[in-house]
Amino acid sequence: MNLTSVPPDAVERELNNLWRAAAEARRAAGNAKPLARTRLLTLLTFAPDLASAALAETIITQLAPHQPLRSILLVADENAPENLEAAVTLLGADTSFYGEHIRLVAHGPSVLDLPSTTLALLLPNVPAFLWWMQGNPFAHPILEPLLPGLERLVLDTLALSQLDDVTTALDDVHFPVILSDLSWARLAPWRYLTAQLFDPPALRPQLELLTEVHITHNAPTPRLAQLFASWLAARLGWQPEQWTGDTWHFAKGQTITFNAQAAPELPASQLSAVNLQTAAGAAFSVTASPNQCAALSVTADDQHMAAVLPLRMDPLATVLGHELNRLNRSAVWEAAVKLLGSRD
Amino acid sequence: MTSLPPNPLREGLSIERTPEPNTVVIFGASGDLTKRKLVPALYNLTLDRLMPNQFAVIGFARRPIPDDDFRAQMLEGINAFSRNKPAQPEVWESFAQRLFYCPGNFDEPAAYQRLSEQLDRLDAERGTAGNRLFYLATAPEYFPVIIKHLGEAGLNRSPKDGWVRLIIEKPFGRDLATARELNRTVRAVFTEDQIYRIDHYLGKETVQNLLVFRFANGIFEPLWNRNYVDHVQITVAEAVGVEDRGGYYETAGVIRDMVQNHIFQLLTLVGMEPPAALDANAVRDEKVKVLRALRPIQAADTGRFTVRGQYLAGSSGGKPVPGYREEKGVAKNSITDTFVALKLYIDNWRWAGVPFYLRSGKRLPKRSTEIAIQFKQIPLSLFGGDSAVEPNLLTLNVQPDEGIALRFGAKVPGQRVQVQPVNMDFEYGTSFGVPAPEAYERLILDCMLGEAALFTRDDEVEAAWTFINRLLDGWAQAGVKTLPGYEAGTWGPAEAHTFIENDGRRWRRL
Numbered sequence: 001m002n003l004t005s006v007p008p009d010a011v012e013r014e015l016n017n018l019w020r021a022a023a024e025a026r027r028a029a030g031n032a033k034p035l036a037r038t039r040l041l042t043l044l045t046f047a048p049d050l051a052s053a054a055l056a057e058t059i060i061t062q063l064a065p066h067q068p069l070r071s072i073l074l075v076a077d078e079n080a081p082e083n084l085e086a087a088v089t090l091l092g093a094d095t096s097f098y099g100e101h102i103r104l105v106a107h108g109p110s111v112l113d114l115p116s117t118t119l120a121l122l123l124p125n126v127p128a129f130l131w132w133m134q135g136n137p138f139a140h141p142i143l144e145p146l147l148p149g150l151e152r153l154v155l156d157t158l159a160l161s162q163l164d165d166v167t168t169a170l171d172d173v174h175f176p177v178i179l180s181d182l183s184w185a186r187l188a189p190w191r192y193l194t195a196q197l198f199d200p201p202a203l204r205p206q207l208e209l210l211t212e213v214h215i216t217h218n219a220p221t222p223r224l225a226q227l228f229a230s231w232l233a234a235r236l237g238w239q240p241e242q243w244t245g246d247t248w249h250f251a252k253g254q255t256i257t258f259n260a261q262a263a264p265e266l267p268a269s270q271l272s273a274v275n276l277q278t279a280a281g282a283a284f285s286v287t288a289s290p291n292q293c294a295a296l297s298v299t300a301d302d303q304h305m306a307a308v309l310p311l312r313m314d315p316l317a318t319v320l321g322h323e324l325n326r327l328n329r330s331a332v333w334e335a336a337v338k339l340l341g342s343r344d
Numbered sequence: 345m346t347s348l349p350p351n352p353l354r355e356g357l358s359i360e361r362t363p364e365p366n367t368v369v370i371f372g373a374s375g376d377l378t379k380r381k382l383v384p385a386l387y388n389l390t391l392d393r394l395m396p397n398q399f400a401v402i403g404f405a406r407r408p409i410p411d412d413d414f415r416a417q418m419l420e421g422i423n424a425f426s427r428n429k430p431a432q433p434e435v436w437e438s439f440a441q442r443l444f445y446c447p448g449n450f451d452e453p454a455a456y457q458r459l460s461e462q463l464d465r466l467d468a469e470r471g472t473a474g475n476r477l478f479y480l481a482t483a484p485e486y487f488p489v490i491i492k493h494l495g496e497a498g499l500n501r502s503p504k505d506g507w508v509r510l511i512i513e514k515p516f517g518r519d520l521a522t523a524r525e526l527n528r529t530v531r532a533v534f535t536e537d538q539i540y541r542i543d544h545y546l547g548k549e550t551v552q553n554l555l556v557f558r559f560a561n562g563i564f565e566p567l568w569n570r571n572y573v574d575h576v577q578i579t580v581a582e583a584v585g586v587e588d589r590g591g592y593y594e595t596a597g598v599i600r601d602m603v604q605n606h607i608f609q610l611l612t613l614v615g616m617e618p619p620a621a622l623d624a625n626a627v628r629d630e631k632v633k634v635l636r637a638l639r640p641i642q643a644a645d646t647g648r649f650t651v652r653g654q655y656l657a658g659s660s661g662g663k664p665v666p667g668y669r670e671e672k673g674v675a676k677n678s679i680t681d682t683f684v685a686l687k688l689y690i691d692n693w694r695w696a697g698v699p700f701y702l703r704s705g706k707r708l709p710k711r712s713t714e715i716a717i718q719f720k721q722i723p724l725s726l727f728g729g730d731s732a733v734e735p736n737l738l739t740l741n742v743q744p745d746e747g748i749a750l751r752f753g754a755k756v757p758g759q760r761v762q763v764q765p766v767n768m769d770f771e772y773g774t775s776f777g778v779p780a781p782e783a784y785e786r787l788i789l790d791c792m793l794g795e796a797a798l799f800t801r802d803d804e805v806e807a808a809w810t811f812i813n814r815l816l817d818g819w820a821q822a823g824v825k826t827l828p829g830y831e832a833g834t835w836g837p838a839e840a841h842t843f844i845e846n847d848g849r850r851w852r853r854l
Contacts, residue, residue, distance in 0.1 A: 188357075199362050199396055201473070204351060207353070305471060
């Protein structure tokens with residue numbers, strides 16, 4: 001990104017200058033169509049360091065053509081003398097612009113100045129989202145002052161060692177924003193394909209007969225697989241009892257077992273297979289294969305069905321984009337994360 | 345049909361419901377529609393995880409070919425015409441195993457017996473559960489014989505506790521009498537709730553958005569009437585000529601090809617009252633009311649309320665193109681219209697006195713479908729001089745770039761008060777990063793789900809034909825020997841411009 005440094009209190013003025021310059025350049029180039037300044041939302045991103053900030057700007061650049069926006073990147077650079085720096089740019093170039101980007105870098109203790117500076121930059125009349133890139137947002141002092149300006153907080157439960165703060169926020173009727181989870185969004189293809197196994201009316205009763213689930217993953221931690229398991233258990237009404245090693249036990253004898261298995265041919269830190277079985281031997285499975293496909297298999301009541309369907313592991317920009325289209329709470333996710341949190 | 349609780353794993357997914365297992369039988373499987381639209385639609389639905397795993401397609405056509413040849417042809421179609429191409433190898437292999445072929449003549453009882461046996465086999469081997477969707481993708485003259493034989497073979501009822509549905513392609517009849525006859529024929533074998541008369545315009549995003557736009561926004565509906573609207577223009581313009589369909593077009597003309605179906609669908613969605621609910625019959629009830637309220641055009645008035653034309657040689661896309669009478673399959677002295685402009689009135693409290701100008705034609709300068717609602721001019725302009733105070737205009741672009749635009753006046757920056765019209769644009773393509781599904785994908789899926797709102801009901805078809813029939817009779821009585829010509833690549837005959845300019849208005853420049 002080619003940003004222009006400005007004093008923090010001159011951000012709006014400089015953005016207006018940039019838009020005006022872009023419009024004039026377009027007219028000078030003979031393009032009669034006026035420049036449209038489209039911003040469907042404000043996206044705040046909190047990056048804990050400069051390296052994360054660079055990644056964030058890559059993601060925002062990929063996201064903007066699909067979601068024209070005002071992006072405000074909040075960067076905490078703790079190891080520097082106190083100072084708050086701002087820089088701005090337009091997103092896009094030449095014939096098409098998809099919004100604008102503001103980078104606020106807070107050095108040292110000036111990180112506490114970020115909320116007041118940011119709140120003044122939120123666009124009226126469009127939703128505002130905060131994407132917390134890493135770590136626990138609830139432990140950070142800038143979260144609470146930002147909350148009144150937001151509609152949704154997007155975090156990643158995979159990056160949290162404990163879920164207590166998340167479940168507390170979910171249970172707090174006064175918590176002012178809706179929570180979103182990128183790990184949950186990453187699991188969407190697996191949830192769809194697993195659900196699809198039980199769509200045929202003849203197979204739906206098998207859901208009540210499931211006794212064993214085996215989830216294989218290739219991640220260093222089982223958290224993503226555990227979140228999937230929690231979803232399944234919550235949807236099926238399974239009551240958790242205890243954990244022994246890699247197995248989660250439920251009240252009526254059901255078990256969910258987690259297997260970590262290297263799978264270099266598949267994307268990293270993902271599920272690789274889900275197998276579900278009943279006591280009578282009916283078996284249902286979704287197994288990832290290379291080329292972003294999954295093999296579905298059902299063996300039940302002397303019938304066997306197999307199919308291959310896409311298993312799209314969307315890039316982070318796409319996953320984030322899906323979350324920015326959501327304005328309502330996800331009761332299904334909340335139930336799953338509370339069930340998983342009860343284990344912690 | 346047994347009612348089961350919904351799949352609990354689907355709750356919270358954006359696709360909360362997929363169709364039950366079923367088999368789609370396509371009559372006319374060797375035709376263009378199957379290869380270009382229908383099978384690619386089913387493939388894309390599979391890619392989007394919208395199809396059940398227990399699913400099969402049987403192509404039914406005359407030529408005896410093995411299943412593998414049919415599959416190869418369909419793969420060609422996907423690779424050429426699908427919105428997702430080329431076909432993903434692993435997904436295609438799995439999808440192809442669900443494609444089958446049944447050779448037979450449409451009037452051959454034994455062919456339907458073979459089809460029935462094949463369907464039963466698929467139910468047993470593939471779990472398709474006795475749910476069948478028959479798609480009539482043939483020329484209309486074969487509809488009655490196919491329907492008759494489906495009934496005689498017992499294929500109009502599911503052998504299990506399933507459903508059977510029938511999709512019929514347009515045109516549904518070529519006049520009121522044939523439409524009524526076809527309705528009688530099909531209802532003798534199928535019940536109305538089994539019948540899905542398709543008009544693919546209803547599957548387009550912007551057309552569906554018309555209902556959302558009108559009834560999810562409180563600010564527009566109070567203005568959507570005779571008190572604020574000056575007139576409405578609906579344009580369906582094609583840049584192509586009749587190509588190799590001259591023989592068909594000679595029997596149809598633009599009125600049957602476009603007006604009776606596509607344009608009237610747009611007209612009813614613009615003119616309808618808010619439905620009591622969003623279910624199929626509530627919506628279609630309101631659409632039928634619009635058609636019944638159309639003021640008939642008497643024979644003596646066809647000259648005042650209609651203009652017809654026929655394209656002459658000209659230029660399209662920078663290349664010379666022949667005139668209509670020089671096209672293959674067209675008579676040298678043909679008086680088939682390739683262009684029509686109509687002025688209609690909907691005689692009800694909402695629209696009394698508001699003209700609806702409709703136009704459609706082939707070999708116009710560009711392909712464009714648009715609905716334009718022009719509001720009344722302000723009662724008194726306070727801004728003279730260089731100000732261009734134009735009435736507000738709301739346009740809904742159906743194709744090529746689906747979107748909605750609102751024109752309003754704004755002050756030009758500067759010392760003087762100078763007003764200039766500006767556009768506020770919403771374009772599907774740039775506002776939502778998700779590509780819209782093709783119309784056939786939406787419609788086939790809806791039929792599998794049993795949702796009929798986007799399909800035409802029998803009374804709707806007959807009400808449209810009632811109006812059109814009177815118009816056709818009026819034109820026949822006028823006994824014209826020639827039609828006004830227009831050069832290919834222009835916006836229709838001069839008479840079409842005079843027609844609207846006499847009312848102090850102008851056609852929109854698209």
